[in-house]
Amino acid sequence: MNVLAIAAQKGGVGKTTTAVYTANYVAQSLGATAELPLVGVIDREETRNLTKLARLGEAGLAPGVILLPGYDVPRDHPTLRLVVVDTPPGYMAIKSLEEANLVVIPAIPESNGIVNLIDYLKLLDDAKVSVNPRLRLVAVLPTMVMNNDLHRQRLAEIKAIAGRRRPPLVVLDPIPRRIDIARYKPSPAYATAATEMMRHAAIR
Ligand SMILES: Nc1ncnc2c1ncn2[C@@H]1O[C@H](COP(=O)(O)OP(=O)(O)O)[C@@H](O)[C@H]1O
Numbered sequence: 650m651n652v653l654a655i656a657a658q659k660g661g662v663g664k665t666t667t668a669v670y671t672a673n674y675v676a677q678s679l680g681a682t683a684e685l686p687l688v689g690v691i692d693r694e695e696t697r698n699l700t701k702l703a704r705l706g707e708a709g710l711a712p713g714v715i716l717l718p719g720y721d722v723p724r725d726h727p728t729l730r731l732v733v734v735d736t737p738p739g740y741m742a743i744k745s746l747e748e749a750n751l752v753v754i755p756a757i758p759e760s761n762g763i764v765n766l767i768d769y770l771k772l773l774d775d776a777k778v779s780v781n782p783r784l785r786l787v788a789v790l791p792t793m794v795m796n797n798d799l800h801r802q803r804l805a806e807i808k809a810i811a812g813r814r815r816p817p818l819v820v821l822d823p824i825p826r827r828i829d830i831a832r833y834k835p836s837p838a839y840a841t842a843a844t845e846m847m848r849h850a851a852i853r
């Protein structure tokens with residue numbers, strides 16, 4: 650069972666949104682059904698954002714995705730192939746980084762976002778050394794990207810930061826800022842991101 654932490658240094662960068670879309674699209678492409686759930690989601694935010702959204706039906710979880718109770722990753726599960734962990738921002742994420750074997754980092758291409766990304770990559774490198782050598786940085790996912798020069802420039806900076814790492818860190822195709830995405834409508838951008846995450850992380 651793979652455990653994918655969606656983690657970033659700060660709030661409001663699209664972690665919960667990314668967790669929901671990723672779980673849904675991975676479940677769909679694995680052929681999960683209500684009778685055969687293959688993807689689990691864990692809501693580790695104290696605000697219980699994902700739980701509230703799922704209960705209200707706003708962030709609909711696809712058939713084949715189950716919201717796991719509590720905060721803990723199950724040791725074993727008869728059907729799940731992937732557990733997506735929606736992680737709180739900042740250093741409280743350590744528990745997720747301890748338990749995950751995969752991590753995806755959503756990042757908004759803005760100046761403080763870049764500083765946060767650099768800091769967060771340092772934290773992840775430290776976590777890899779001291780708490781979990783199995784942890785694999787799958788990719789950075791640029792989120793809430795707008796069609797303007799500032800965002801294009803910041804996106805290029807994110808790619809440069811990722812490209813300087815050894816091995817180079819994958820930067821997925823950006824997720825646009827769209828009201829439809831805030832409303833959890835079907836999103837081709839997230840469908841592509843989920844497919845690419847599965848490919849890079851070898852989730853089958
Ligand atoms: N691509 C997007 N376009 C527009 N709004 C978005 C997008 N991604 C997330 N949002 C909205 O931005 C806010 C923060 O996103 P959220 O996923 O809750 O971030 P986090 O979990 O990192 O705090 C939410 O209101 C969400 O609906």
Ligand SMILES: [Mg+2]
Pocket residue numbers: 661664665666694698735
């Ligand atoms: Mg959140």
